[in-house]
Amino acid sequence: MARELILGAVAYDAKVVPIWEGFRAFFGANGLPFDFVLYSNYERQVAAHLRGDFDVAWNSPLAWLQAERAAAKHGRRAEAIAMRDTDRDLTSVVLVRAESGVRELRDLAGKAVGVGAHDSPQATLIPLAAIAEAGVEVRAVHNDVLVGKHGDHIGGERDAVRALLAGTVDAACVIDGNRLAFAREGLFAPNALRVVHQTAPYDHCNFTILDGAPTELIGKFRELLLAMSYDDPQLRPLLDMEGLKAWLPGRTTGYAALARAIERFGTIDAWLASVR
């Protein structure tokens, strides 16, 4: 049997299984033997990637930095080969209640800010770093839904907004698209919450390879990925589930804000020291 390309992904939700099964069928039908391994958390996935247990990782932005830095520790190199169109130029927002006296980040000094899980780039690390970079000290109230999943599960963000609505925190941090999604769910009425800060744009997930990855298989993988068309009715449900219209080449220019955040908070220091 021809060598398969093996992908590592984190099972942050039950839908992860049909997504990768769908990709497996797609790649298989297009001449690329493909399989996947699911991990319960990104730390385990990155460690397994470094060990060479699989070829390409579907990484959160934090896992990308973990892989990049852990690889560098051993003189190795990580590369982001593709990402979703929806992984580019996201922003996070800091929300307050409409009647709140908070008008800008400065007004949050000493106040409680609801954030997502400890390891969520979008709902915790990036917005908290933005607040800290503005010279404001706040009390972060974490909503640790599924730690290790790097905030892929949006339950933590929803809980942060609920806490804001209930008055137990003074602000809440969410990804821009989730503000709208929660409003549409009816979680809060239009105009019930105000945006006091929007972060600079940053990037989200990517497919990561390490040096030594099987060049030909990776090349085929990337080529098939970038050619996936939303017009194809067989692929469309898969792309809808994964939340994209098109795959784009990977880029690593959008991870600077997160890198500053993890350096400020020492988020991955202990892990990086422990990983071999």
Add this chain to the structure above:
Amino acid sequence: MIVELADLAFDEGAHLLVDRGLREAERIEVRGTAPTLAVDLPAWCRARGHDVARTEQGFAIVRGSADRWRGAERAGQVDAPAEHAPARWGLAARGALVEAGAPELDLPLADKDELWADEAARLYAQAAAAQWDPATAIPWDAPISHPDEVEDAIVQIMTYLIENETAALLVPARFLGRVHPHFREIVQLLAIQTADEARHIEVFTRRARLRRGTLGLSTAGGQASLATLFDEPTFAIASFLLSVLGEGSFLSLLWFIREHAPDLCTREVARLAAQDEARHVAFGLAHLQRHVATDPALRDQLAAAIEHRHAALAHTAGLNAEVFDALILLAAGSWSPADLRRGHAAVVDLQRTMDDGRKQRLARLGFSPERGAALSALHTRNFM
């Protein structure tokens, strides 16, 4: 093109205006004053694959190339069913634009020739207009003054009617789930037909229980006859045996009960049920006439089905003697020899009427008088 949102926010429906703009032009400029616009609009565009950039006064959007509706297909024309409805149209309304990639449902009855009758829409409308409420349409309190044994005969006849109407409900219901809903009128008609039968089962049961706490007899032969309808996998043949021959004969039976029943309540139950059954027969005949016209070989299959069913039932007793006798007693209305003679003659006459009706309907399907007479004679002795 400039799209003005005024102060409408994206969590208040602003996307409708942006979507409308993007339908009309590939590039639009969006302006608005909602405080969350700068957060929501780029996030919304990102999720939909549109490019967005800030301009001096708002946002410039370039429509993305992803289009869910590329390759979509109309599920035929709303007013005219297609000759064949593909499984990929699924449950879509006839004439709807169907996104490619919808799940293909297992709907094997998908050919117009197999199912269609031009009269279907009219028959459905008639059926919908003629629905009656058992609670108010039947004079349940009408006086009953006939002898106890005539009442027992009525209970036996009702027991038999319930059993047969149960078959008349379940047989079309089993096909209903297999008809491609593109043939909307047929689905509607079969649905209302099953609803008719449900109502008949109710009123026959209620009539039987007016004076009695238990029901009558159910024979193995009667059930064997109905089972052959149940086992028939072909819609045309099942419809032929059930509606054209079975319900057609039943129509004569219900008219007989309406004419001879001693009490108003029984007569009304039969009259109202007969109204409904007449429509069922009309639909069966209409779609089979059309089907036979397009596929004359079907006629031989229909004839073979009668012969096959006759052979399958050869070892059974057919109509149970209790039902036969109950019909005589019902028509007689008393135990007097003169009344019984009259009742007996009426039942013999009923069988002749049924036979005549079957022959007429077979003639409408293009069977010669001789062939029709021979086939009618082979019809189950259980009537249905």
